[in-house]
Amino acid sequence: MNRPVDYSLYLVTDRGLAKERSILEIVKKAVSGGVTCVQLREKACSTREFIDQARALKAWLDQKGVPLIINDRVDVALAVGASGIHLGQSDMHIRDARCLLPEGSLIGISAESQEDALAAERDGGDYIGISPVFATPTKTDTAPPLGLEGVRRMRKAIRIPLVGIGGIGLSNGAGVMTAGADGIAVVSAIVAADDPKKAARALKKAIEKNGT
Template sequence: MPSRGGLYVVTGQEFSRGRPYSEVVKACIKGGAGIIQLREKHWPASKILKVGRELRQITREAGVLFIINDRVDLAAAVEADGVHIGQRDVSLERVRKTVGPKMIVGVSAGTPEEARAAELHGASYIGVGPIFPTETKKDARPPRGLLVLGDIRQSVGLPIYAIGGIKIHNVASVIKAGADGAAVVSAVVGAEDIAGAARAFVDKIKKAK
């Protein structure tokens, strides 16, 4: 990956107060987000393609990485920088064979064993969580807590992004515990001032390193 750490914003239309996707993402970028992930699990492929192409143009012009959740085919179609998959999604080996060695492939992991397996099979980064209780993802595993970040940090050499219940008051703790960056959903895209919220996270992350 071109960069390591920082603020990784995961989008969610249900949290963005009805604001247009392009407006939300531009504000995230203005605030300093280095990675944007389009995650809309219930959207039809046609809508993901339409919005994905728009966001691809915005992120490319800004020099920000663009990731699509789950859908390897759609990530390739819109020329996204990468795709993110979970433990219950398509296998990492299959994804890597499909996209080749250059595309970024992020993998969710909740244990050192899962993280090591992901690194072995070609993951580009690890998303670790949920660290804290979260209402963003209804089918999320139980919270892992901060200690798992240190355990995974000692197990792999890949960039680690903490996710799950990350708020401005606890983001420094995940960096100090071993994460390179923080993946945030509602605390940024649901904020009244999106750019300001993103900027506050970026500042906290930098100071915690």
């Protein structure tokens, strides 16, 4: 990625919340509503299905100039030429991923503590997903919520972009941005919405009006 990345409204997919709609259908509507970055997260499907879905998403997102980030799977990111990868603390180390990925690929790192965030910045991460900002039902194996004060502390310590995730929706997204995040990552607030385009548009309007 040679151009700056807009992380402001970052969608993380979850087929379990899709209500029998395809992820591609939801992503199309969400991007039409203002989503600026998409992370494809798949935990249960086969590798072949993951790649097929990622390739279809990338073909459409490329037309819109929206980056596709693959969760965890460096092999899938390589297979489809994704914009980058998002790694957790127990996934491949950032230095190893950097050796495998093409020059200019984005690498995002999940961090639940300032120590993890500082290490990710030091090791060359492009952005950090700080989590959970608030309690969330979509992930149960997380640390205690950071809250807005935790976001502020992270912002003072970290220079690279911060994306808040965890329990973020229309009622609190702007506050996360005001606390210093460069973007908000949402899952259920868009994926589970009856109208993902409308939900994304409302979130985008809220963070542009109050959070930036």
